[in-house]
Amino acid sequence: MKVLVVSGGRSAERDVSLVSGAWVRQALADAGHSVLDVRIGPGGDWTLCAEPLSIRAGECPWKLDCSGQEVAFDVIFPVLHGPFGEDGTFQGLCETAGWPCAGVPVLGSAVAMDKQTMRLLARDAGLPLLPWVFSDGSVDRSLLADQALQLGSTLFVKPSRMGSSVGISRAVGRDELLSAIDVASRYDSRVIVELALEAPREIEVSVLGTGERVEASVPGEIVPGREWYDYSAKYHCDDSRLIIPADLPETTALNLGLMARTAFRLLGGAGFARVDFLLDGTTGEVFFNEVNTIPGFTAISMFPKLWNASGLPSGKLLDAILSEALARPLTGTAARP
Numbered sequence: 001m002k003v004l005v006v007s008g009g010r011s012a013e014r015d016v017s018l019v020s021g022a023w024v025r026q027a028l029a030d031a032g033h034s035v036l037d038v039r040i041g042p043g044g045d046w047t048l049c050a051e052p053l054s055i056r057a058g059e060c061p062w063k064l065d066c067s068g069q070e071v072a073f074d075v076i077f078p079v080l081h082g083p084f085g086e087d088g089t090f091q092g093l094c095e096t097a098g099w100p101c102a103g104v105p106v107l108g109s110a111v112a113m114d115k116q117t118m119r120l121l122a123r124d125a126g127l128p129l130l131p132w133v134f135s136d137g138s139v140d141r142s143l144l145a146d147q148a149l150q151l152g153s154t155l156f157v158k159p160s161r162m163g164s165s166v167g168i169s170r171a172v173g174r175d176e177l178l179s180a181i182d183v184a185s186r187y188d189s190r191v192i193v194e195l196a197l198e199a200p201r202e203i204e205v206s207v208l209g210t211g212e213r214v215e216a217s218v219p220g221e222i223v224p225g226r227e228w229y230d231y232s233a234k235y236h237c238d239d240s241r242l243i244i245p246a247d248l249p250e251t252t253a254l255n256l257g258l259m260a261r262t263a264f265r266l267l268g269g270a271g272f273a274r275v276d277f278l279l280d281g282t283t284g285e286v287f288f289n290e291v292n293t294i295p296g297f298t299a300i301s302m303f304p305k306l307w308n309a310s311g312l313p314s315g316k317l318l319d320a321i322l323s324e325a326l327a328r329p330l331t332g333t334a335a336r337p
């Protein structure tokens with residue numbers, strides 16, 4: 001298959017996307033696909049192998065043009081993390097252009113990107129969540145801090161629509177909390193403040209929509225080499241350890257698989273994702289944390305590793321992702337009344 005792999009992008013997670021993009025291109029080539037390496041620059045410019053690429057809008061599907069030559073492809077694989085890539089905007093472009101696109105479609109991508117909206121849907125579906133408070137930017141930060149301190153004194157402050165721990169802080173007490181709210185607000189006017197779990201275990205499950213069914217992998221555990229899994233622990237230090245499968249009672253593992261599939265179905269159940277949980281090491285209680293609709297795809301990333309451990313090698317995993325994307329009708333192609 002001719003696959004257009006898009007990496008880079010305009011978000012703060014651009015560097016991570018470039019690493020993930022390289023891994024996906026190699027894995028696709030190893031699986032026998034022909035790969036087109038498209039990069040989106042920090043300013044939003046598109047290139048194909050360093051040559052400017054432009055979109056020729058016209059009859060659907062729209063064409064891509066590189067130095068006057070039409071660029072033909074079967075399917076797009078966006079490996080873009082964060083805003084303008086993982087949040088439904090890129091997926092919307094593909095839908096509008098009539099290009100088949102791997103991964104969760106527009107609505108699910110947008111919902112998963114926004115921690116507040118995802119939490120509301122998850123709560124409605126009965127998934128267990130840590131208590132949190134939210135501001136859409138209109139709540140005074142001092143009032144938000146007062147509300148949050150009623151949950152407890154140690155809190156996690158997060159921009160609602162970011163990823164890779166960018167803009168996230170752990171805060172103890174009011175002063176740290178106010179600065180943490182300022183930091184998060186620099187990335188998004190929508191901010192959530194959540195009760196911190198002391199020494200949580202970080203458990204992740206990969207999911208894959210295969211038409212009618214949603215499959216879940218075995219759960220894996222990340223043991224960060226530092227206090228919590230911040231940006232440096234994720235991408236700069238190699239002292240974090242992955243334990244696959246996670247050492248958990250069988251019922252907990254089964255329950256996590258069920259919850260991961262439930263969370264994914266809330267997003268429409270098409271495409272793929274990594275669903276993250278926090279587990280209280282003392283009580284064994286599990287809390288849903290988030291769904292990553294374009295999880296990290298690097299040599300050390302959990303998403304492919306969990307599938308490998310569940311009997312799906314990376315080549316077959318990518319084949320399944322591409323076939324599902326091609327089999328799925330584009331949202332806008334439903335019959336006209």
Ligand SMILES: Nc1ncnc2c1ncn2[C@@H]1O[C@H](COP(=O)(O)OP(=O)(O)O)[C@@H](O)[C@H]1O
Pocket residue numbers: 130156158162163164165166168194195196197198200202228229230276278289290
């Ligand atoms: N409520 C919490 N209690 C304890 N640790 C947390 C909590 N929320 C987040 N963390 C830590 O912060 C990391 C990043 O938070 P997360 O919500 O997953 O944001 P991101 O979308 O940036 O990955 C988690 O992997 C975990 O290490």
Ligand SMILES: [Mg+2]
Pocket residue numbers: 164165276290
């Ligand atoms: Mg996370």
